[in-house]
Amino acid sequence: MNVKAKIEEEVQQILNRPLILNRRFLDDEQLIRAEQVAVLEEIFNANVRDREIREISAHFAPILRGDHPVHLALWGKTGTGKTLTTIYFLNLLAEMCCERNVPIRHVQLNLSTPQPCFRALNDLACLLNACKRYRKGISLEELMGRIEGALAGYHGYLILFIDEVDNVRRDHDTFLAFLIRRLPQRIPAKLILIFASNRLNWMEHLDPRVQSFLKVYELIFDPYDAVDLQRILNIRVEKALRSGAARPGVIEKIAALSSRDHGDARKAVALLASSASLAEKAGSAITLQTVDQASERIEQDKYTTMIRTAPRQLQAALAAAINAFRAKTGATASTGEVYEAYQRFCRRAGLRPLAGRAFGDLLAELDMYAFLHARVQSRGRYGRTREIQLDLPEQLISKIYDTILLSLDVAK
Numbered sequence: 001m002n003v004k005a006k007i008e009e010e011v012q013q014i015l016n017r018p019l020i021l022n023r024r025f026l027d028d029e030q031l032i033r034a035e036q037v038a039v040l041e042e043i044f045n046a047n048v049r050d051r052e053i054r055e056i057s058a059h060f061a062p063i064l065r066g067d068h069p070v071h072l073a074l075w076g077k078t079g080t081g082k083t084l085t086t087i088y089f090l091n092l093l094a095e096m097c098c099e100r101n102v103p104i105r106h107v108q109l110n111l112s113t114p115q116p117c118f119r120a121l122n123d124l125a126c127l128l129n130a131c132k133r134y135r136k137g138i139s140l141e142e143l144m145g146r147i148e149g150a151l152a153g154y155h156g157y158l159i160l161f162i163d164e165v166d167n168v169r170r171d172h173d174t175f176l177a178f179l180i181r182r183l184p185q186r187i188p189a190k191l192i193l194i195f196a197s198n199r200l201n202w203m204e205h206l207d208p209r210v211q212s213f214l215k216v217y218e219l220i221f222d223p224y225d226a227v228d229l230q231r232i233l234n235i236r237v238e239k240a241l242r243s244g245a246a247r248p249g250v251i252e253k254i255a256a257l258s259s260r261d262h263g264d265a266r267k268a269v270a271l272l273a274s275s276a277s278l279a280e281k282a283g284s285a286i287t288l289q290t291v292d293q294a295s296e297r298i299e300q301d302k303y304t305t306m307i308r309t310a311p312r313q314l315q316a317a318l319a320a321a322i323n324a325f326r327a328k329t330g331a332t333a334s335t336g337e338v339y340e341a342y343q344r345f346c347r348r349a350g351l352r353p354l355a356g357r358a359f360g361d362l363l364a365e366l367d368m369y370a371f372l373h374a375r376v377q378s379r380g381r382y383g384r385t386r387e388i389q390l391d392l393p394e395q396l397i398s399k400i401y402d403t404i405l406l407s408l409d410v411a412k
């Protein structure tokens with residue numbers, strides 16, 4: 001069979017037995033926010049963030065009778081639904097206000113990557129139509145002025161949702177001082193800020209002058225438990241997959257694994273998606289084994305990504321440890337043996353080997369990332385040595401090793 005025929009056969013087979021009918025529900029992170037809300041509308045009707053939604057609603061309810069609630073800070077680990085819940089709530093609130101003729105505007109500033117204050121304020125200015133695009137060469141002061149100018153004529157409620165606020169890295173205090181102290185005094189709107197972050201102690205590092213000004217109600221999003229995750233996943237399965245695609249127990253298993261490890265809905269949905277893809281390729285339903293395979297794969301990808309982006313010396317040290325183990329039969333190797341292997345490997349890779357002590361630091365770092373275990377062993381009067389253990393599965397070790405060779409451009 002030639003290549004073309006092979007590919008056609010494979011593609012046709014997948015098309016004939018689709019398991020995933022609607023990928024959007026397995027990968028909502030790729031959707032733009034407006035679409036995401038639409039896709040998740042139904043999910044929210046079975047909302048599992050009941051307590052959080054209720055608290056947020058109670059916090060904002062006074063708006064409807066003309067009061068001015070204080071700012072809101074949302075804390076919680078990643079994937080606990082802070083962003084999603086808030087966006088959904090704000091859309092509903094806007095509808096309710098509209099019905100009652102309460103003027104309201106809400107804007108989400110999504111600081112998904114670390115950035116300086118200027119960039120964040122610039123994005124905010126764009127969202128408020130105060131400027132069109134990224135402006136270099138104007139001062140922070142001018143930028144702030146433009147934001148104030150754009151809001152000068154608006155007298156209603158203005159809700160600014162500053163998502164992942166800890167990502168403002170340079171001039172953090174300037175950014176918050178502007179939002180918390182200056183802006184409310186200079187615009188006629190009733191400003192309410194919502195901050196979301198996954199760093200609980202984020203506010204402790206604020207400038208005390210800003211802190212004393214900040215009146216805020218704090219709400220913590222707990223990690224999802226297994227029951228919550230089951231509900232979240234069940235709706236995904238129903239929406240995204242062919243009926244009968246998941247064998248009994250599969251959802252429970254994914255939910256149990258995820259709630260035990262992190263309580264992160266994003267990761268739980270990712271595990272479901274990856275199990276579904278594996279099953280689709282194999283032409284079967286999702287079974288408990290598929291889930292195991294998928295979770296192993298995700299785990300392995302974590303290791304290889306980490307080592308691929310690690311410094312070269314660290315890569316060399318791990319490759320050397322692997323070589324040292326392959327050369328022997330025992331379960332442990334001494335630091336000396338690994339160091340010798342390291343010197344050999346450095347020669348192969350054209351790296352300058354570090355001295356023994358610095359090499360010890362590399363091993364400690366690899367230990368910290370759980371690539372290996374280093375245990376200090378006392379050898380009586382011969383001093384102490386570290387015993388190195390490598391207890392990752394063999395298949396993963398090969399994968400890591402190949403990744404390192406590729407990254408350092410070393411021939412096999």
Ligand SMILES: Nc1ncnc2c1ncn2[C@@H]1O[C@H](COP(=O)(O)OP(=O)(O)OP(=O)(O)O)[C@@H](O)[C@H]1O
Pocket residue numbers: 028029043044047048049076077078079080081082083084085164197198232264265266267269
């Ligand atoms: N209640 C829910 N129902 C369905 N899916 C959810 C729910 N909560 C979270 N998810 C899933 O988890 C993903 C992450 O949720 P969200 O972005 O709200 O988390 P977050 O708390 O803002 O996390 P981060 O701190 O990383 O920004 C969503 O895109 C969605 O796939």
Ligand SMILES: [Mg+2]
Pocket residue numbers: 082083084163164
């Ligand atoms: Mg978020």
